[in-house]
Amino acid sequence: MIEAKNVTKRYGPTLVVDxxxxxxxxxxxxxxxxxxxxxxxxxxxxxxxxxxxxSGNVLxxxxxxxxxPGDELARRLAILRQDNHLTSxxxxxxxxxxxRYPHSKGRPxxxxxxxxxxxxxxxxxxxxxxxxLDELSxxxxxxxxxxxxxxxxxxxxxxxxxxxGLDLKHAVSMMKQLRTAANxxxxxxxxxxxxxxxASCYSDHLIAMxxxxxxxxxxxxxxxxxxxxxxxxxxxxxxxxxxxxxxATHYR
Amino acid sequence: MSADGLVVVRRPERTLFILGCVAxxxxxxxxxxxxxxxxxxxxxxxxxxxxxxxxxxxxIAVSTVLFQTVTGNRVLTPxxxxxxxxxxxxxxxxxxxLGSGTVAGLDPRLLFGVEVLIMVAFSGLLYWGxxxxxxxxxxxxxxxxxxxxxLFRSLSSFLQRLIDPNEFIxxxxxxxxxxxxxxxxxxxxxxxxxxxxxxxxxRMLRTFDVLVLGKETAINLGVDYQRTVALTxxxxxxxxxxxxxxxxxxxxxxxxxxxxxxxxxxxxxxALILPAAxxxxxxxxxxxxxxxxxxxxxxxNPRVIIEFVGGLVFITMLMRKSPR
Numbered sequence: 001m002i003e004a005k006n007v008t009k010r011y012g013p014t015l016v017v018d019x020x021x022x023x024x025x026x027x028x029x030x031x032x033x034x035x036x037x038x039x040x041x042x043x044x045x046x047x048x049x050x051x052x053x054x055s056g057n058v059l060x061x062x063x064x065x066x067x068x069p070g071d072e073l074a075r076r077l078a079i080l081r082q083d084n085h086l087t088s089x090x091x092x093x094x095x096x097x098x099x100r101y102p103h104s105k106g107r108p109x110x111x112x113x114x115x116x117x118x119x120x121x122x123x124x125x126x127x128x129x130x131x132x133l134d135e136l137s138x139x140x141x142x143x144x145x146x147x148x149x150x151x152x153x154x155x156x157x158x159x160x161x162x163x164x165g166l167d168l169k170h171a172v173s174m175m176k177q178l179r180t181a182a183n184x185x186x187x188x189x190x191x192x193x194x195x196x197x198x199a200s201c202y203s204d205h206l207i208a209m210x211x212x213x214x215x216x217x218x219x220x221x222x223x224x225x226x227x228x229x230x231x232x233x234x235x236x237x238x239x240x241x242x243x244x245x246x247x248a249t250h251y252r
Numbered sequence: 253m254s255a256d257g258l259v260v261v262r263r264p265e266r267t268l269f270i271l272g273c274v275a276x277x278x279x280x281x282x283x284x285x286x287x288x289x290x291x292x293x294x295x296x297x298x299x300x301x302x303x304x305x306x307x308x309x310x311x312i313a314v315s316t317v318l319f320q321t322v323t324g325n326r327v328l329t330p331x332x333x334x335x336x337x338x339x340x341x342x343x344x345x346x347x348x349x350l351g352s353g354t355v356a357g358l359d360p361r362l363l364f365g366v367e368v369l370i371m372v373a374f375s376g377l378l379y380w381g382x383x384x385x386x387x388x389x390x391x392x393x394x395x396x397x398x399x400x401x402x403l404f405r406s407l408s409s410f411l412q413r414l415i416d417p418n419e420f421i422x423x424x425x426x427x428x429x430x431x432x433x434x435x436x437x438x439x440x441x442x443x444x445x446x447x448x449x450x451x452x453x454x455r456m457l458r459t460f461d462v463l464v465l466g467k468e469t470a471i472n473l474g475v476d477y478q479r480t481v482a483l484t485x486x487x488x489x490x491x492x493x494x495x496x497x498x499x500x501x502x503x504x505x506x507x508x509x510x511x512x513x514x515x516x517x518x519x520x521x522x523a524l525i526l527p528a529a530x531x532x533x534x535x536x537x538x539x540x541x542x543x544x545x546x547x548x549x550x551x552x553n554p555r556v557i558i559e560f561v562g563g564l565v566f567i568t569m570l571m572r573k574s575p576r
Contacts, residue, residue: 045468048472049471050467050468050471050472069474069476070471070474070475070476070477071474071475071476072474073474074472074473074474075474078472079468079472080472081468084465084466084469085466086464086465086466087320087324087325087326087464088464088514088519088520089518089519089520090464090520094520095465098461098462098465098469098473099473101458101462101473101474102473102474105458106457106458106459106461106462107458149472152472152473
């Protein structure tokens with residue numbers, strides 16, 4: 001289980017994440033939604049120790065992320081952030097193989113290779129696996145990075161805007177793959193999503209943030225309500241139930 | 253493993269092999285050209301020069317590649333941390349406070365030891381002392397290095413203005429050190445230090461590969477980022493002191509070598525890129541020395557050529573913007 005206790009991030013006088021305490025449910029998909037600047041990505045970065053927190057602590061399976069050795073955490077928790085730029089030329093397969101680094105320390109075994117091939121297949125990257133990352137489109141590169149994180153084979157996977165740059169088909173297939181991984185492998189995903197409807201249709205649990213605080217949390221039907229969303233986004237959002245899913249229509 | 257995967261792996265190794273052959277050919281040419289019968293004098297004499305050139309080339313190549321990996325930037329060299337300027341300042345201070353007579357009489361190994369210590373302590377200070385272990389950005393460390401470098405240079409030129417002109421010539425001679433008068437004992441100490449650094453670095457080769465992915469991904473994959481960067485900076489500091497002590501500060505050479513190596517082998521694997529860079533450096537230095545001795549008849553200083561070519565490459569790289 002991932003547990004955040006009084007997590008705060010301060011830049012000078014500005015509070016970006018303000019004393020957040022949360023327990024993330026084990027298993028399934030948890031999505032964090034909220035307007036720009038609500039502190040979603042910052043919270044995710046602090047939970048995954050990529051960004052130091054100003055105060056508070058985060059426990060992953062009871063291990064404090066600040067004091068636990070990095071390689072031990074890397075076998076339990078994986079994070080993918082939004083902007084990933086590289087200075088070297090890597091092929092897709094080389095990048096995905098890096099996902100095995102916490103397990104093999106750079107000497108991939110046959111078993112590691114199997115993991116790599118499976119992750120490449122999962123993300124539909126077979127045809128691209130020998131291509132260099134700088135020759136791919138943004139969406140293809142995004143899928144390659146997600147494949148690397150899945151290849152890390154951790155219980156907890158945190159993804160910061162995984163749908164960024166993906167077309168409709170790949171966005172749907174990405175969410176379906178995460179859903180399958182959560183259902184069959186028992187993994188827990190925490191996502192930052194901007195698309196309310198994707199969040200609503202695929203998440204077991206929603207966390208709405210605003211001004212550095214958790215404003216609301218609950219299941220889709222608790223969060224996907226005009227009054228709740230108005231409080232989060234300052235926007236009139238009509239909600240309709242279509243085929244059992246709660247769908248927001250906020251385009252006009 | 254599919255066939256295309258193998259091609260990706262094999263090609264850099266072939267390039268390495270060719271580079272190795274060229275380097276050996278250069279070394280053989282350097283040792284054997286125009287010997288004129290005095291084998292027992294010429295071979296050891298040239299052997300020392302060759303060893304110096306190879307050691308310095310190796311130190312500069314490895315330090316620059318590692319520094320660029322850690323900073324994630326291909327236009328930086330360790331010189332940006334003010335190492336070159338610090339070396340000049342140490343030499344100037346020694347001369348200013350002790351005088352050329354005492355300095356010339358000092359054991360070069362002792363002097364060297366002190367220099368290495370100061371430079372390593374400086375890099376440690378930059379990293380830990382300044383920031384008290386708090387997590388700050390690497391760019392802040394770099395910026396501090398730039399500012400301190402300017403401070404060192406100003407201090408040196410201030411002291412150089414105060415000292416006797418004769419002493420100043422003695423000093424200048426040290427900065428323009430060349431491969432022509434290597435100190436044998438210094439060479440041995442440098443070799444041992446470089447060997448030590450290489451052994452440490454060898455164990456970190458795969459960690460360096462992960463650093464290529466950037467800070468956040470490296471942390472995600474379980475690399476102890478702070479510790480790795482700090483340790484790498486210390487290794488870089490030692491290598492820079494070795495090359496500075498042997499031939500004086502050479503700013504652009506590392507930039508030249510590292511980018512050529514990256515262009516030639518095009519891989520993220522340090523197990524390949526580091527040897528490639530070292531071989532490119534060896535070829536450049538040894539071939540350069542042959543040309544210098546045979547064509548220019550010692551008329552010019554290798555540094556002048558290196559800085560000229562290096563400067564051109566640097567400007568080209570900046571014009572082409574953010575090289576990969």
